[in-house]
Amino acid sequence: MAEAEAERRTVAGMGDALLVGGELDRAHRPRPQWRGIFIAMLLIALGLLFQRLFAVEMDGFLESGSRAIAACAGAGVILLFASADYTALVKLAYPALGMWTFFLTARLAEALSMGSAARAVWFGISGNFAAERARLAVYAITPECVCLAMIPVLALLICAARGRGRGGFCVCAMPPLLTGLLALLCGFSGHAQRGMMLLACLGFALLLWAVRRDFFYVNRRKVGRLCGGLCAAELFWAALTRAGAPLGGASEYGNALLRGARLLGRGAANLPPELAQGSPSALTGDLLPSVIHRFGWLPFLLLTAALVALLIWCALRFARMENRMGAMIGMAATAELALQCALFYLSSFTGWSEEFCLPLLSYGNLVQLIDAALIGLLLSALRGEDVPETAVQTRCARNAAASLHSAERA
DSSP: OOHHHHHHHHHHHTOOHHHHHHHHHHHHSOOOOHHHHHHHHHHHHHHHHHHHHHOSTTHHHHHTTHHHHHHHHHHHHHHHHHHSOHHHHHTTHHHHHHHHHHHHHHHHHHHHOOSHHHHHHHHTOSSOHHHHHHHHHHHTSOHHHHHHHHHHHHHHHHHHTTTOHHHHHHHHHHHHHHHHHHHHHOGGGGGGHHHHHHHHHHHHHHHHHHHHTTSSOSOHHHHHHHHHHHHHHHHHHHHHOOOSOOSOOOOHHHHHHHHTOOSSSOOOOOOOGGGTTOOGGGGTTTHHHHHHHHHOHHHHHHHHHHHHHHHHHHHHHHHHOSOHHHHHHHHHHHHHHHHHHHHHHHHHHTOSSOSOOOTTTSSOHHHHHHHHHHHHHHHHHHHTTTOOOHHHHHHHHHHHHHHHHHHHHO
16 A cells, blocks of 8 residues: 555554553653652751751761761652653663672771781782772771661662573572571671661571562472471571671660650759760761650550651552562562661660661662662552553563473483
């Protein structure tokens, strides 16, 4: 037929332009999660307010603007990740794994270098100013930050290794295994060792969930038992390890604040002279007792209930999501944020584990950036909640069938 007639019939065969355009726009240009972005920005502002109110001895450090810069950088990371397509971020899984492995290797080498001579050789202390600055930049990333960064890297890696059988599963199992090894060897960071082991446990739990949802096309029963056993072993070790403080009350500063706290309004605590001017630890484990002392138990309980409700709402949304890639990324981000909240509450009231911050609310410049990336990934996954997965499933099934055919021929 003539070119004009062929064009007319082709356009007519595509269906109603308004309906098709609306469906394509819904799938490929989802609506931004402005409500979630607003909540994240509100939490960042609330965290800056808390740090300003309770950092009595470190006002000079606050006035230097470093925390404001970190908060602005976190807001930028949230906007960047939330506006990005998470399927495009999955393509960065292997470069992110390489960068994470580099920092993990540096921390493992530090943990294994027992003598001062070996430590000096590894650190590269040779009088070279540039080498020394590079070393300080690498070791500014603490073992806790390395473990926290493992979860988003693992979630992207699981999505990138879909349909690749046992090889893909083994690659995805390496980050939680190495994280558990790092936690086991980091005796110098024993106060955070329990939390690091729980992060490794969370990594194996995510792998178990991925196996149950048939990400890797492996024997779900056998591989699921393996993941469950490793997860239980990490959890058992975290419960029994002697590192960190035993279960008990809050710190001396926190206990003094909690004793005089009221239901609503400022408490009437009689602090010892050495604690009367505040404490730098009020930025970490003593933040929640400081909030309770300043505002009362009722606002604290309302804030806690709001955080719990928000996390449960996100978990339910991702549990029902049909798109497995988006569900994996969103569930991983939600689970790590929930674990950080639980560890921070335990640090504040029991001293069970330390050095983990309350997402976006407590002090921690680098941790705040990691949490901002997690929240950005979560919002990006929510944007694509209704995106179909048919094409991805077809490609993964084709790859799995080709691998199976090659194995049978071999």
